[in-house]
Amino acid sequence: MADVALRKVVKRYDDVEAVRGIDLDIADHEFIVLVGPSGCGKSTTLRMIAGLEDISDGDIMIGGDIVNDVPPKDRDIAMVFQNYALYPHMTVAENMSFGLRLKHYPKAEIKARVTEAARLLDITDLIDRKPKQLSGGQRQRVAMGRAIVRNPKVFLFDEPLSNLDAKLRVQMRIEIKKVHQKVRTTTVYVTHDQVEAMTLADRVVVMNKGRIEQIGTPNELYHKPATRFVAGFIGSPAMNFIPCRLEDVGGTLQLRLTDRIAFPLPPARAARYNALPRTEKLLLGIRPEHLTESHAHLAPGVETFDTVLDVTEPMGMETLVYFGLDGAPVCGRVDPNAGAKDGAPMRLAMDLNNMHLLNEETGVVL
Amino acid sequence: MSTLAIDKAGPSRKVKYGSMSRDRAWALRWSYFFLVLFAIFFLTPPIYMLVTSLKSSAEISAATNPWWVFHPTLSNYVELLTSNQFLRFFWNSSIVSLAVVLVTMLISVPAAFALARMKFWGSTTLATGVFLTYLIPDSLLFIPLFKMLALVQDYTGITLLNRWYVLLFIYPTLTVPFCTWIMIGYFASIPKELDEAALIDGASWLQTLTRIFIPVALPGLIAATIFAFTVSWAQFLYPLVFTTSVDQLVLPVGITTTLIKGDVFNWGQIMTGALLGAAPPLIIYAFLMDYYIAGLTAGATKG
C-alpha cells in the first residue's frame, strides 16, 4: 500500500491538451474519486497513473518513487475496467490468478489468495465458470477479485459501474465500499456520476476541461463549492443560478433578483458580501432544497416570495416545482402536501443562510 | 340472422389469410424446386467422379449408361493406393500443405497482432500492402519466380527447381497475405481493455499474444488454418512450373500429368485419383464447415 502523488501532470495528444497540469496528493488507504463530465480528462489521468498512457509532462509518484517511465506491470497497481475486460477463455479462478501465474507465485499461495478474494466478494460458487456464464454484477465482482488477489499498492477503477443497471449499481457501490473498508488499499476511482462520487469517496476531485476544479470531502464540495462548475455538478437536482445584484436600501444590504423581488441579506452574509462593488454582475446560487413552501414560523434569514409554477413533478416524498424568475429557470422542493399545481400561483420561501454568491463572469464563488 | 352473418364473415377471413400462407407455400415449393436444379448442376461432376471411379476399364469402354455402375469394383482404389507413385504424390502434397500451414501461421499471426494492436510508423500502409498482395495472382508471378529460382541455383549451387521443398517458400506468398488480413480483423475485434488488463497483470507483448489473443481469436485462427491448407493443397500452377520429376510432384500436377497418358480407358483411375485428391479438403469442410465459411466471408466482412 502506498500514497500516490501527481505533480503538474500534463497529457497532450498532438495539439490537444487533454490534461493540463494536475497536482494531487493521495494518502495511503485513501479512497479518491475523480469525477467530471466526459472529456474532462479524468480517465486519462487514471490511465496515466496506471501507465497505460505516457505522460507528456510532470511526474507521477507511487509510494514515493517516480514511476513516469515504469511499465504498468512494475507499478504494482490493479485496475478494474468499465467493460470488466475479463479474459473470455479463462474461468473465474484463472482470470483472477492470471497475474500471479505470470509472476510464478507458488501454486498453494495462488489458490489461497483466490479463495480468500472469492470469499470476500461472495463468488466462491462461480469460481469454475467462464465469464460468458456470469451476470453483469458477477462479472464486476470477478473484475474486482482479479484486482484484490494481486494485493497491489493501488486500486484503479475506471467507471466500473456504468455498464450495470441502476439498481445493481447502487448495490455494487455499497459492495465496493465494503471491500475497501476490509482491504484498505489506496484507491483511485473514476466516474461521471456525482452520486457515486459523493457516496464512495473520502475525498472527491472534481475535474473539468483537463483541470482540477476542486478537491474536498463530499460535504465540503456540497456545502462549500469553489466554482460555479462544482456547485452545478454536485447535487441533484442541480443548484439554481439566478442573476442578481447587490443594493443598499436604508443601510441594509439587499439582494435584488427581479424588479419585484429583493431580499435583505442575513447579517453574517451581509458582512461577507459588503465589500463587493454594487455594479458587479452576480449569480445567486441556491439549491432546490433551500427553496421550499412558505409556512408560518420562518427562521431568520428565510425570505418569502410569490411566483407562478410552470410544472410540478411529484416524487413521492417531495414535489419538485419549476418556475421562472425573469427568464431564469428555477427549481424548488416542496412538501407533497403543500398544494403545488401546474400553472398555479404559490408562495415559496428561500433560505438565504445557505445561499452562494458567484461572480457571473469568472464563475468563482464569493 | 346475426349469427349467420358472423359465420359468413369467419370463413371468408380465413380464406384470405389462407391465401397468403398459400402464396408462401408456393414460394417455398419453387425455392426447393430451383435449389434441387442447382444442386444437380453443382453436384454432377463430383458424383460423376464417384460413379466412374467404381467402374472397371472394360465397363467404361463398353459405353453403357455412363451415369450408372453395373459392376461396381474397387479395383481403381486398390490400384492407386498400392501404387508407390500415387502415394508419393499424396505424401508430397501432405508434407507441403502442412508445412505451409505452419509457416503461414508463424508469419501471419505475429504480424497481424502487430498490425492490429501496435500502431507504428507505416503500419497502416503495411496493412493495405498486405491486402494488395493478396490480390496479386499466381499467374502474374510464376515466370519471374521461375527465372529467379533458376538464377539462385546458378549463383549458389542450391538446387531449388524441380524440388518439392521450393513450394514451401512459394506457397506462403498465396496464404500469408489473406491469413494476415483476416487475423488483423479478428484481433482488432478484441476489446482494447483486454490487452490493457493483461499489461497490468504483468504480461509481456508475447504473453499477451500467446495467452490472450490466440485463445480468444481461436475461431479466426482455425479459419485461417483451413484456408492456408486448402489453398496449398489445391495449388496447381506453381508446382506445374517448378517441379517436373515424377517423385517431386504434388497431387494435382501428379494426377494430371501422369495419369492422362494415351490410354483412353484410364478414366476410372483418373477419377479415382481426382476424388482421393479432393478428399482431404472435402473432409475438412465436412467437419469444420462453419469455420471454413467464416474464413471465406471474413475477407469481405471483416476488413
Added chain:
Amino acid sequence: MADVVVEQGQAVRAARARKQASLRNVLGRKSTVAFFLTLPLILLIALLVLYPAVYSVHLATLNKSMQKFVGFGNFLFLFKRDTFWMVVKQSCIFAVTAVFFKALIGFIVAHFVHNIPAKGQRKWRGMLLVPWVIPPAMSTLAWLWLFDPSYSAFNYTLSFFGIGPINWLGDNVWARFSVILVNIWYGAPFFMIMYLAALKSVPDQLYEAAAIDGANWWQKIWYVTLPMMRNIIAITALFSLIVTFANFDIVRILTSGGPLDQTHIFATWAFKVGIEGSDIPLGASVSLFMVPILAIAAIFILRDVSKRGNEA
C-alpha cells in the same frame, strides 16, 4: 535542512529511474517489438512478391536468350500477332461473362437458400458450396471426362432428346462455352456464400417496414436488399474479376488453350510461351498485360474496403 536532503535524494532517484527506463524503452519499445513481429511478413512480401513483380518488368525488356535489352520489343512483337489479340479478347469475354453469371447464379441461389426454413439452410448451403471446396484441378478433370469426345456423359444424355453429339472441347464456340461454364460452376458457390452472409445481415425490420409500405417482393429486392448488399456485391464481383481474369487451372486442364489457341487466356498463353516455349521474356510480357485490369479492380476494392473501415 533535512527537507533539502530528502528532496535531493528524491531528485537523484528520479534521474536514475529515468535513465534505466530509457534503456529499457529502446529494447522493449512497442515499435521495436512490432518491427520484429512484422519482419518475416515484410521479407516475404518484398522478396517473393514485390521483387518478382518488378523483375518481370525487367524480364519483359530482354530478348529470348535474355542477353540483350530490347526495350519494348516484346510488346511491339505481341501487338503484331493475331494470337495475342485473340487472347486479349478471349480473356475479357471469359472473365466478364463468367463473373456476370457467377454473380447472377450466386444471387439467385442465395435467395432461394435464404427463403427456405432456417433449419434446412445449413444442409443446402453445405451441399451447394461443394464445387468451391474441391481443388479446381481435380474437378476440372471430372468436367474433362464429362466433355470427352467419344464417351461424353452429356452427349449420352442429350441424345435421348435428339440433340448432339456436341463437340464440347473441339469446336471453337463450344470450347469457349465450356471453359466459361466450368468457371461458373466453380465460382458461383462462392458468390452464393458471400451473398447469403450479406442477406443475413439485412435486418428483418427493413423488410417488415417495406411490407407495411406496400412493397412487393421485387420492390423489396430492388429497394432494400440490393442497396444493403451493394458493398458486398461490388467487392465480391471485383475480387472474382481478378481471380477469373488470372485463371489458369481450368483452361489449362480443359483445353490447354485449344482448339487452335481459341480458348487461351493470358495465364495459359503466358505459360505456353514462357515455360513450354522457353521464351521467358515474352511470357513475362504476356502476363504483364493483366496488370492494368487487375490494378483497376484492386483500386476499386481498396476504395470500398477503406470506405467501410471509415464507416465502422
